Each structure stands twice: as structure tokens, then as C-alpha cells.
Amino acid sequence: MKISIKRDNGYQEYEVKQSDTTLLKILDEIKETMDNTLTYNSGCKSSVCGSCAVRVNEKEVLACGYKVQDGDKVEPLKNLEVIRDLVVDMDKAYEFNKKAKAWQNKQSNNISLTNEDEKINEVQSDCILCGSCFSACPVYAVNGDFLGPFALTRVWKYVSDKRGDDEKSKIDNIQTNGVWDCTLCNECTLACPQGISSKADIEKLRMKSAQYGYMDPNFGNFGGFDGGLGF
Amino acid sequence: MKSDVLIIGAGGAGLVSALHAHYNGAKVKIITKEYPTRSQTCMAQGGINAVLPHAKDDTIEEHIKNTLKSAHGLADEEMVEFLCQQAPEAIEWLDSIGVVFSRTKDGEIAQRRLGGASGSRACYAQDYTGLKILHTLYDQVLACGIEILNERFLLEIITAEDGVSGVSVLNIRNKKVEIYESSAVILATGGYSKIYDKQTTNSKSTTGDGIAVAMRCGVKCIDMEFVQFHPTALKNSAILISESARGEGGYLLNSKGERFTNELAPRDEVARAIDEQIKKGEDIFLDIRHLGESFIDEELPQERKLSLLYENIDPVNELIPIKPVAHYTMGGIEVDKNSQTNIAGLFAVGECANHKVHGANRLGGNSLLELIVFGKQTGINASEYSKKNSNKLDVSKEKTKQNEFLRKIEDFGNEIDFYKQKAFIGELFYNKVGIIRTKKELKEAQEMIKDIKSKIPQMGVNDKSKIYNTNFIEFLEFINMIDICEVVIESALKREVSCGAHFRVDE
Structure with a gap:
């Protein structure tokens, strides 16, 4: 062979x-x-x-x-x-976990989780940081500062967890070079050996962002109101 | 370059001690030969023991009793008591920083029974317990802004008369020697199961570097003969099938389809029972078919995936072929009640250390626990030590010394292929320094290791590159393993009576 x-x-x-x-x-x-x-x-x-x-x-x-x-x-x-x-060299890739502040800010106290709560981010916490999604992501061709799939999945892991607090600061932090830079192409999902869909996690983070009043900054650029999108 | 607390190794033990040294006000630096999340800790599947406040049929006293029983009289009772008493707090802390533990329907952390335990005591995160703990710790280390230096290989612990001064390491990426000064150093470098080469469940990195380097600077190691063989590794690949597979109700069968042992006895007993069957010519299988597909997918998903990949076996409807292989090394660097070695300011924690809690045989679920409990204690003690003791030695000469050592290795003859020697030693140890040991075979192994050691200068490396030279690093690991092999055999010969994982049969 x-x-x-x-x-x-x-x-x-x-x-x-x-x-x-x-x-x-x-x-x-x-x-x-x-x-x-x-x-x-x-x-x-x-x-x-x-x-x-x-x-x-x-x-x-x-x-x-x-x-x-x-x-x-x-x-x-x-x-x-x-x-x-x-x-x-994985140093730069792992640096995005830091930039994305992908952690729980404070120790939680006496927050009890149910079996259903656990299932919310069970898959996201299966991540092994192998970098496959990072490699498959086409955004890096145009934006080397993109926080990227695994770091954003980690942010969702902590945002979706009842034990996390300060949800707003987590969401504020991923607006630039973050959730809106993703093209939702789904390459990260296909590349993940652990069956994690960062694309889906990014979509959930976008919904959370919208709840905090953020909008897709690209929206206006692609024609906006007169671009024939029906508005 | 100077830090208060310098930690070598970034697995669970290293990261926990880093966090607690940091909480205690120390300037902390972590050095690892890989990246933190690649450490051996990620492979721990079964769980982490603790008697939680909501436990109905279990007590801390039972946890202590089970641990001492499994240790066969070689554990320190006070240390075991400390370990088990601190366990609930350790779990509470892990829960508070975001570890995604499996939960019961009532919203409690789920627990399951592992071998040697009188109750369902192991908290788990499916069969990814170590992975999820390790990654959560890593996230916290990033949150604290603790500096991590990746891909550096430990060469030497620098000591002065009154204690430790720092370390020299080899930067794997450019083959340059780097010196890091620190008033306190913590070794968290892992075990040495890789001396069994292909006959281990462990990662390729568990080559006992920290222990070998520590021995060279006069650090005392004890109980090195105690190597735990995990009863159920996949037959062809030595990939671990977690004990939880038996804890959840899996059976062991021989070729005739007969059960032949209590599957939930301590690991040493089960491993010996399997070994005995294999020597009678039986093939041994793990049977979890009766647990059902949905249960297997929920509780043992990794087991199914690995069996399919490595053995082409689907455990939902087929038997899993298994054998016992080296899994955990109980022996290691002797530490006192404060996790300090016999060198002032040098601490050790995790599998490389011997806190006298596992004795002759570690209880499943106690190693992750050890990392959290003693990691905390070590981090605090090392940071306290550094407050009172500043650096002692001028370390500037160390670089020249290490460069000379490396140059010498580069000049080795390379007439003998060390990869072949490494594989040979693995089989030698599996057969003669393995589950059953005799004086005769130990002596034979001793002679062979002596011979191989004397030929090290005839070995060497083909790859002369300065950039990421894994050939060179693997040779340095090989040299470390030879030193450890010598000590393991020596200790195994000295202990003439069987005890736990060290089983002597003498004519």
C-alpha cells in the first residue's frame, strides 16, 4: 500500500x-x-x-x-x-479561547443541575481541541482574527450553562471577529471527530446576541433595505 | 524568566496546583512537553470517587476502608483519610467551575460503582470524566492568565545545597536549552507505564521523565515495583475499555463462554484471574451485550466507538476481546505530608508522586481524586514556600552544561536502533516484570536492561534537524525509561512477598 x-x-x-x-x-x-x-x-x-x-x-x-x-x-x-x-503550531489557535473568554467567570454556588440541564452542553464539552474545525474553517482565508469554531463552541458551553453568570459580558465579547464573521458553511461540523456542530452553537450565540440587542452587522452591507430582500 | 512557582507538567495535577498557587498569590508558570489538554488525564474514563452529602448507602469511612484494603497495607492511613475526607469538597469545587458531570433525574451528580468499592461512589461525565475535568481546569487557567509554555522537555532540576533553584528544559521547536528560575518547583509529570511500550493503555508520553530526572538529582522514589494492570484493554491495540463497563454490569467470559472471576474485585485480582486463563490457552472477552444498545450509547459511548474502530467489534451484539495491560504506576517520588520531596522547595503531585494513598494497588476512581485534593495542597504549599524562600543559585552555567550533554548525545554512534530496543523492553517487561513475577525472570530482565543501558552510546538518532526533532526527543525519553526500568526491577526483586499488584511466584 x-x-x-x-x-x-x-x-x-x-x-x-x-x-x-x-x-x-x-x-x-x-x-x-x-x-x-x-x-x-x-x-x-x-x-x-x-x-x-x-x-x-x-x-x-x-x-x-x-x-x-x-x-x-x-x-x-x-x-x-x-x-x-x-x-x-497550536499556540495561536488556542489563544482564541483566551480572546473569546471561554470560561466560567466566577465559581458558582449551590446551583443544582438536572439531567436535562446537563444535556444542554454535554456534546459541546466533548471537545478535544484537536483543531480540525479550525483547519476546515474558510473564514481564516479572509479574517485571521476570527475567534473561530472551537472557541465559540466553548463560549456557548459556558453561556448555556446554568452555573455561568455574566452572560451579557460573554456575549458582548464575541461581537467583533466573532459570531457574525461565521459564514454558516458548516465545514466545522463535518470536520469534527466528536460530532460537535460549532455552526449550530454559533447560531445559538447569534440568537442570544439578538436578545441583547445586537444585529448582524453584515446585514446592511449586502443590500440592506433596497437589496430586494422583501423589507 | 523568574517565577515564584514553576510547574512541570500540565495534566490535571499540574493545572490544579497552578490554580491554587495562583489563588494564593504566587506568580505561576507552567511548562509542558505537549499542550495541557493532550495530557494523560484526558484518558481517565471511569470516574472520580467521593462520598457526596446526598449519599444514602455510603460513608466516607467506607471509602477510606476500601482504599486501605486495596492498598494492601502499604498506604498511609492519615493520607488516605485526608484524601477521602476532602473528596466531597473536591467535587463541589469541580462542579462550581463548570465541569459537566452526568446527573441523575433528581438533579444530583450521578455516581457509579467501580471495582473494589462498596458503594456507587464514582462521579462521572459519561466516559469522558478525565477529559471534561482537564478541559475545565484548562479554561480556568486561561481565565487566571497563568503563563503556559508548551512543547518543552525537562532536562534537569537545578538544585543548590539549600534547595531547588529552577529547571533546564529543551525547547522542542528549536532544540534550544532554556533555563527557568523559580524558588519553588512542582513536578506533575505523570507516570511511567510506557516502559511496557505497546502493552499499556497510556499515552505515548507517559515515559516517566519527571521521575527519571528527579532520581538523577537525588530525589527519593518508592514503591516503584507497583504497576497496575488494567484487566480490560482491547486485545489488539491495548486501548482501554473502562472499568465502568464492568461496573454497569459487564461480564468477563473465557472461550467456553464461562465466567471465571468476580468482575468487580480490585483490579489486581481481576488482572491475575484473566492472566491465569490466558496462560491456560483461553481467549478472554468482555460481554456487555445484555446492557442493551440505548444504555451503551448513553453510558459507554466511547467503549462502543473504540471497539468498532480497533477490533471491528460492535459490543451491542458481539463479545469484546480483551487482555490486561499496564495502566497506572503506583510508585513514584516520595513526598511528605506537605507534598514536598526530600529536596527543599521541590514538590511532586499526581501520578509521578507517591502520596501513599494507593499503596500496592490503586482503587479505580481515586487517581482523578488525588489530582484535585493533593493538587490543591501542593499549589498552596509551594506558593507558601516561595514566599519565605528566594532563589539561591546562579543558574547561568547550567545552559553550557546541558548543551554539552546534548552534543554528546548527538555524537552517539547510532549503530543500534533504539526503537527496536524500546519495543523489546516493552515485551520483556510485560512477560517478566508483569502481572506475575519470579525471581529468576526478574534477574533475567535485570541483566538485559543492564546490557541495553551499556549500549546506549551505540544508539542515537538519525535525524539531525534542530526543528521539532521528535526522533531526538523520543531518544531522550528512551534514556529516561531505561533508568526507570532499572529501578522497577530492583524494587521488584527486593520485595520478595506478594503484595497487591506485585505478585511474586517463586520456586
């Missing part, structure tokens, strides 16, 4: 022995038996640590959770600086 890997000096093809196995196992085989210089990240092998996200045939996957096919083309994640081969 042949696979091709994008490296610093171009695509390199490898003929590997194993088949019917995960991409990570193949990468390990290459690294340990054929080419010690191949560089990639991995960790838990069980799709929870988010270390091994790469692109295969232009789609984001976790190397440990993807079964290799003959002829696969493996590349590093997009929208991130490549340090070497398949390793990208």
Missing part, C-alpha cells in the same frame, strides 16, 4: 506493509522502521487527546481514528503555521 505525505520539502511517497489499520499506526511504522525524520504528533491513540489531527485527501481526521486507504494523501492542518511536516 502506498501513501503520500506532505513534508517540508514536498510530497513524499511511502510503501507500507500494514493495511486495514489506522493512519497513526502507519505513521509509527514509517517513523520507526523507514524514516526517523518523519515528524508528526500523537498521544492517546484513542481519539481523546487531540494531538494527531491531520488532513487526509483534504479532509480533517484524527490519525488514530482513521483507517488508511491505498493512495491516501496526508497533509498538515490548514490555517496554522507548520512547524515541521505534519506538526503545526
Whole structure:
């Protein structure tokens, strides 16, 4: 079986022995038996640590959770600086969690949650910060400051939680380079290995924003009242 | 570059101690060889033990009793009491910062029974307990503005006569040595299960770096022979199938379809029972079919996903092939009641430390608990220490020293492939320093490790790049693991009687 890997000096093809196995196992085989210089990240092998996200045939996957096919083309994640081969610098991406203030501001006291409350953000809290959604997001081509899918999902996780307070400050904080910059293309949802839809979370954040009196700033730009939208 | 409290490792233990040192007024810096959310903590599935105020059929005394029983007399009663008594507060704190725990219909934090527990005591978040705790802690660390330096590999703990002064690390991205000064240092670097190479559930990063580096600067480690084998890892890939699968009612079956052990006995007993069956030629399976699809999807979703991916098995209607593999290392850096090591200002917490709460066998659900309870204590104590003690040593010479050490490694012959040695050691340890141990086999393993160690200068790295050289880092990890292997065997030989996870059969 042949696979091709994008490296610093171009695509390199490898003929590997194993088949019917995960991409990570193949990468390990290459690294340990054929080419010690191949560089990639991995960790838990069980799709929870988010270390091994790469692109295969232009789609984001976790190397440990993807079964290799003959002829696969493996590349590093997009929208991130490549340090070497398949390793990208996640510092800048994770910085968006900080910019988005994706946390609970204060410790909550004696707020009891029901089974239904828990389900509200159960899926959002499955995020493993692998960066797949970040890589798949087309907004970064035009706006490098976009808070991005995983950070906004995290904001929704905390905004939707009964234990959170200061909802307004959370919403205020995501108006610039935030919820309205998303094109709702849904690429993030398709890329997520955990079944999270950041697009849907962003839509919920937009509704919350509207409740606090915010409006889509793009609305006027695309024709507004005389743009034939029926107003 | 100077901080009051410097924390090496950004898993649960590192982040909890960082937060509490910060709350206590210290200037905190965290250094990790990965990124915080990639740490081993994210793999903890089953739960975190605590007897909550609403518990009907459980008491803190029972929690203490179960923990001590599982520890086989090797735990410190006072430490275990502290751990179990602090547990309800630990859960309350996690709940207050936003951890999405599973809930009951009555709005309480849901709890389930794990092996060795007399009651349903493990709070959980589906089977993502560690993941959700780790990420919530990370969010809080960001909220506090605590500085995190990612992708730096620990080289040395710098000490003066009167205590710790800082650390030297290798920046993985550019292969440059960096020195960080600090009046207090906390090691939260994780365990060493990776010495079993492919025969472990652990992440590839659990190479015991902190313990190896600490041993080199004279830190005392104890109980290193105690390695917990998790009874149920997937047969082909050693991927963990959580104990909660048995806690929720899963059975263990042999090839004849017979049950052969109490599935909810402590892990060491179950692992040995399985090992015995395997040695008789049986294949062993976990059966959760009777739990039903909707229950499995609700309570054990990861188990289903992993079985499908790695074994092509759907546990809803098929048996899951399993085997026991190394899962948790009880041994580690000896600390006192304040989490301090034998070097002043050097603290240790989490799996790398030995707080004498797990003894010879850790109770499932107590490791996440340990991170929260002792993480808090360590963070507070380290920050208090730093208030009273300033830095002692001129650390400027350290860079030259480390550069020389690294250059030496670069010049190694590279005639022997260390990856092959690593795989060899993994099998060697699984077979001879594993679930059942004999003096003869331990001695054999000792000789082999000695031989491999002497050949390290004939090993080395092919990749000469300065940029993100994982070949080089993996070699440094390999050297650390060899040092740990030596100590594990030595301790295993010294303890001639069986105790918990250390099971000796001698002719």
C-alpha cells in the first residue's frame, strides 16, 4: 500500500506493509522502521487527546481514528503555521479561547443541575481541541482574527450553562471577529471527530446576541433595505 | 524568566496546583512537553470517587476502608483519610467551575460503582470524566492568565545545597536549552507505564521523565515495583475499555463462554484471574451485550466507538476481546505530608508522586481524586514556600552544561536502533516484570536492561534537524525509561512477598 505525505520539502511517497489499520499506526511504522525524520504528533491513540489531527485527501481526521486507504494523501492542518511536516503550531489557535473568554467567570454556588440541564452542553464539552474545525474553517482565508469554531463552541458551553453568570459580558465579547464573521458553511461540523456542530452553537450565540440587542452587522452591507430582500 | 512557582507538567495535577498557587498569590508558570489538554488525564474514563452529602448507602469511612484494603497495607492511613475526607469538597469545587458531570433525574451528580468499592461512589461525565475535568481546569487557567509554555522537555532540576533553584528544559521547536528560575518547583509529570511500550493503555508520553530526572538529582522514589494492570484493554491495540463497563454490569467470559472471576474485585485480582486463563490457552472477552444498545450509547459511548474502530467489534451484539495491560504506576517520588520531596522547595503531585494513598494497588476512581485534593495542597504549599524562600543559585552555567550533554548525545554512534530496543523492553517487561513475577525472570530482565543501558552510546538518532526533532526527543525519553526500568526491577526483586499488584511466584 502506498501513501503520500506532505513534508517540508514536498510530497513524499511511502510503501507500507500494514493495511486495514489506522493512519497513526502507519505513521509509527514509517517513523520507526523507514524514516526517523518523519515528524508528526500523537498521544492517546484513542481519539481523546487531540494531538494527531491531520488532513487526509483534504479532509480533517484524527490519525488514530482513521483507517488508511491505498493512495491516501496526508497533509498538515490548514490555517496554522507548520512547524515541521505534519506538526503545526497550536499556540495561536488556542489563544482564541483566551480572546473569546471561554470560561466560567466566577465559581458558582449551590446551583443544582438536572439531567436535562446537563444535556444542554454535554456534546459541546466533548471537545478535544484537536483543531480540525479550525483547519476546515474558510473564514481564516479572509479574517485571521476570527475567534473561530472551537472557541465559540466553548463560549456557548459556558453561556448555556446554568452555573455561568455574566452572560451579557460573554456575549458582548464575541461581537467583533466573532459570531457574525461565521459564514454558516458548516465545514466545522463535518470536520469534527466528536460530532460537535460549532455552526449550530454559533447560531445559538447569534440568537442570544439578538436578545441583547445586537444585529448582524453584515446585514446592511449586502443590500440592506433596497437589496430586494422583501423589507 | 523568574517565577515564584514553576510547574512541570500540565495534566490535571499540574493545572490544579497552578490554580491554587495562583489563588494564593504566587506568580505561576507552567511548562509542558505537549499542550495541557493532550495530557494523560484526558484518558481517565471511569470516574472520580467521593462520598457526596446526598449519599444514602455510603460513608466516607467506607471509602477510606476500601482504599486501605486495596492498598494492601502499604498506604498511609492519615493520607488516605485526608484524601477521602476532602473528596466531597473536591467535587463541589469541580462542579462550581463548570465541569459537566452526568446527573441523575433528581438533579444530583450521578455516581457509579467501580471495582473494589462498596458503594456507587464514582462521579462521572459519561466516559469522558478525565477529559471534561482537564478541559475545565484548562479554561480556568486561561481565565487566571497563568503563563503556559508548551512543547518543552525537562532536562534537569537545578538544585543548590539549600534547595531547588529552577529547571533546564529543551525547547522542542528549536532544540534550544532554556533555563527557568523559580524558588519553588512542582513536578506533575505523570507516570511511567510506557516502559511496557505497546502493552499499556497510556499515552505515548507517559515515559516517566519527571521521575527519571528527579532520581538523577537525588530525589527519593518508592514503591516503584507497583504497576497496575488494567484487566480490560482491547486485545489488539491495548486501548482501554473502562472499568465502568464492568461496573454497569459487564461480564468477563473465557472461550467456553464461562465466567471465571468476580468482575468487580480490585483490579489486581481481576488482572491475575484473566492472566491465569490466558496462560491456560483461553481467549478472554468482555460481554456487555445484555446492557442493551440505548444504555451503551448513553453510558459507554466511547467503549462502543473504540471497539468498532480497533477490533471491528460492535459490543451491542458481539463479545469484546480483551487482555490486561499496564495502566497506572503506583510508585513514584516520595513526598511528605506537605507534598514536598526530600529536596527543599521541590514538590511532586499526581501520578509521578507517591502520596501513599494507593499503596500496592490503586482503587479505580481515586487517581482523578488525588489530582484535585493533593493538587490543591501542593499549589498552596509551594506558593507558601516561595514566599519565605528566594532563589539561591546562579543558574547561568547550567545552559553550557546541558548543551554539552546534548552534543554528546548527538555524537552517539547510532549503530543500534533504539526503537527496536524500546519495543523489546516493552515485551520483556510485560512477560517478566508483569502481572506475575519470579525471581529468576526478574534477574533475567535485570541483566538485559543492564546490557541495553551499556549500549546506549551505540544508539542515537538519525535525524539531525534542530526543528521539532521528535526522533531526538523520543531518544531522550528512551534514556529516561531505561533508568526507570532499572529501578522497577530492583524494587521488584527486593520485595520478595506478594503484595497487591506485585505478585511474586517463586520456586
